[in-house]
Amino acid sequence: MAGNSNFQSNNKVVNWIEERMPIFSLIDGSLGASYPAPKNLNYWWNFGSLAGLALVIQIVTGIVLVMHYTPNTELAFDSVEHIMRDVNYGWLLRYVHANGASMFFIVVYIHIFRGLYFGSYKAPRELLWILGVVILILMMATAFMGYVLPWGQMSFWGAKVITNLFSAVPVVGDSLVQWLWGGFAVDNPTLQRFFSLHYLLPFVIAGVVILHIWALHKHGSNNPLGIDVKSPQDTVGFHPYYTAKDLFGIGVFILVFAYFVFFNPNYLGHADNYIPANPLLTPASIVPEWYFLPFYAILRSITFSISIPFTDIVLIDAKLLGVLAMFGSLAVLIALPWLDRSPVRSSRFRPMYRWFFWILVIDSFILGYVGAQKPEGIMPTLGLIGTAYYFFHFLVLLPFIMPKYEKDTKLPESISNPVIK
Ligand code: HEM
Numbered sequence: 001m002a003g004n005s006n007f008q009s010n011n012k013v014v015n016w017i018e019e020r021m022p023i024f025s026l027i028d029g030s031l032g033a034s035y036p037a038p039k040n041l042n043y044w045w046n047f048g049s050l051a052g053l054a055l056v057i058q059i060v061t062g063i064v065l066v067m068h069y070t071p072n073t074e075l076a077f078d079s080v081e082h083i084m085r086d087v088n089y090g091w092l093l094r095y096v097h098a099n100g101a102s103m104f105f106i107v108v109y110i111h112i113f114r115g116l117y118f119g120s121y122k123a124p125r126e127l128l129w130i131l132g133v134v135i136l137i138l139m140m141a142t143a144f145m146g147y148v149l150p151w152g153q154m155s156f157w158g159a160k161v162i163t164n165l166f167s168a169v170p171v172v173g174d175s176l177v178q179w180l181w182g183g184f185a186v187d188n189p190t191l192q193r194f195f196s197l198h199y200l201l202p203f204v205i206a207g208v209v210i211l212h213i214w215a216l217h218k219h220g221s222n223n224p225l226g227i228d229v230k231s232p233q234d235t236v237g238f239h240p241y242y243t244a245k246d247l248f249g250i251g252v253f254i255l256v257f258a259y260f261v262f263f264n265p266n267y268l269g270h271a272d273n274y275i276p277a278n279p280l281l282t283p284a285s286i287v288p289e290w291y292f293l294p295f296y297a298i299l300r301s302i303t304f305s306i307s308i309p310f311t312d313i314v315l316i317d318a319k320l321l322g323v324l325a326m327f328g329s330l331a332v333l334i335a336l337p338w339l340d341r342s343p344v345r346s347s348r349f350r351p352m353y354r355w356f357f358w359i360l361v362i363d364s365f366i367l368g369y370v371g372a373q374k375p376e377g378i379m380p381t382l383g384l385i386g387t388a389y390y391f392f393h394f395l396v397l398l399p400f401i402m403p404k405y406e407k408d409t410k411l412p413e414s415i416s417n418p419v420i421k
Contacts, residue, residue: 005029030217036235037242038223040415044118045221045242046249047111052209053250054104059202061097069149071195073188076151077276095265096257101143102268103257105291108136112333117357119345120222126337128215133333135208140292142201145194147289152273157286159186159194165299168320185279225418226346227411234415285374293371294364298390299326300375301383325387332394340398344408352406356397363389 005025009015018024028034068087070079083090112132115121121129144162148155163180167173182189220229229235236242260267268290272283288296302322306315316324332339347354363386370383412418 005032005034007032007034030213030238031243032239033237035217035238036220036229036232037238038221038229038234038415039236039241040223040225040418041221041242041245042224043245043249044110044114044224046246047107047114048216049246050107050249050253051104051111053253054100054107055202055205055209057100058097058104059206061093061100062199062202064093065097066199071149071192073151073191073277076149076191080150092261095261099257099260099265099268101146102260102289102291103253104139105143107253108139109291112136113361116360117347117354118222118224119226119340119342119347119350121337122340122343122345123337124219125215125222128212129337130334131208131212131215133330135205135212136333137330138201138205138208140295142198142205143289143291145198145201147273148191148194149198150273151191151277153275153277153281153283154270154273154286156186156277156279157283158288159190161286162288163190165319165323168317168323170320222345223415224346225348225412225415226344227415230414231416287372290368290372293369294367295326295329295371297367297371297383298329298387299323300371301325301380301387303380303384325391329387329390332391336394336398339394341403342406342408344411349409349411350406351409353402356393356402360390360393363393 005028007018007022007025007028009018009024014024025034065083068079068083068090070076080094083094085091087093115129115132144158148159163177163186166176166180169176178184180190181187182193223229270287270289287293299322302325303318304321305317306321307313308315342350342353344350347357366382367386367390370379370386373379375383
């Protein structure tokens with residue numbers, strides 16, 4: 001549904017370029033007045049453009065940081081301190097980059113839950129959704145490797161815990177971990193390869209974002225009613241309506257971002273990462289960044305193995321099961337367009353789904369909370385219940401229970417009807 005642009009200009013240079021490479025009509029057809037967007041998009045539709053901005057901020061600040069950073073275990077920690085103290089505005093660059101990662105995840109998580117609420121993953125937008133999940137996985141890998149670079153205590157021990165997970169893979173596990181490390185421990189080769197990949201992956205993400213937008217523009221945006229655009233009456237030109245709305249969102253985003261950077265720059269980080277990495281001293285607790293906490297809780301919640309009944313033969317041990325559950329929590333997102341069988345997209349017309357959506361949101365917060373705590377007292381049980389509910393939502397409720405009991409309310413005839421009313 002990318003608009004067929006009728007781009008015209010009086011500027012000779014623009015026309016000269018357009019004649020040889022129709023880039024202006026491409027922009028006009030995808031971001032300009034010629035791109036028809038549903039006229040009822042609300043503020044939840046701001047988060048895609050915000051994610052794009054967050055990606056650009058990370059790439060730009062990252063490239064400048066690299067000019068002063070040294071990826072070597074002997075020098076990395078000091079080079080970050082050098083950036084903070086000696087480089088002109090180095091503190092600003094670093095705080096924008098470090099808090100920018102958090103802002104990026106906040107924006108993308110809201111973007112994902114928006115998709116879940118309004119059923120944006122349903123046909124014909126399945127591939128758009130799957131490309132989104134691919135972006136999420138790439139973002140997680142990038143953020144994990146970036147966190148290792150300052151070579152503080154959390155960098156080192158986080159890298160150790162997470163890379164060690166791969167030792168749970170049957171038969172080849174230990175070799176796999178050594179291959180990841182580039183040696184027999186988390187050491188200089190590990191830091192250097194993480195640096196190399198941390199630089200590369202954002203550009204891969206940018207490539208996948210282009211595919212994401214391409215897939216989006218084939219059928220156009222979903223909307224809060226979740227019904228298809230039926231006539232030109234249902235749409236407005238992207239420019240100036242949504243360019244202005246996106247700019248407003250960017251203003252609010254920058255205010256929140258600036259609060260963290262200028263008033264609370266270490267709030268989202270961990271104090272232990274200001275201690276240089278020491279392989280001989282394990283920190284009291286090893287906690288990942290907040291955006292990994294729900295996944296970390298799922299990983300740790302499995303403390304039992306699966307064995308053949310009445311024997312000692314272990315089929316899948318607890319560690320492997322935890323790793324499978326963690327990766328499984330992302331895999332169910334990929335399968336979601338086929339797990340949710342309701343033809344109705346928006347939760348507005350699915351009262352029962354709406355309830356379960358909010359329970360899933362609460363469940364994610366509970367998992368995040370559990371991920372931040374020591375696995376003592378009630379926490380492991382809470383983690384297990386949270387994990388079980390997460391999978392229950394996607395693997396049982398959506399495909400089997402909801403189709404039986406759900407009663408949808410009537411869909412409006414068109415987007416313009418309720419809007420004009
Ligand atoms: C770098 C990260 C990402 C960027 C830059 C990005 C960008 C965008 C943009 C600009 C839009 C159109 C505006 C909007 O609907 O908000 C969009 C739509 C969409 N995105 Fe993303 N996205 C990212 C990550 C994700 C992720 C992780 C998912 C899901 C797992 C996802 C799923 C979707 C879906 C389903 C739509 C269509 C929404 C609709 O039309 O209702 N995106 N994305």
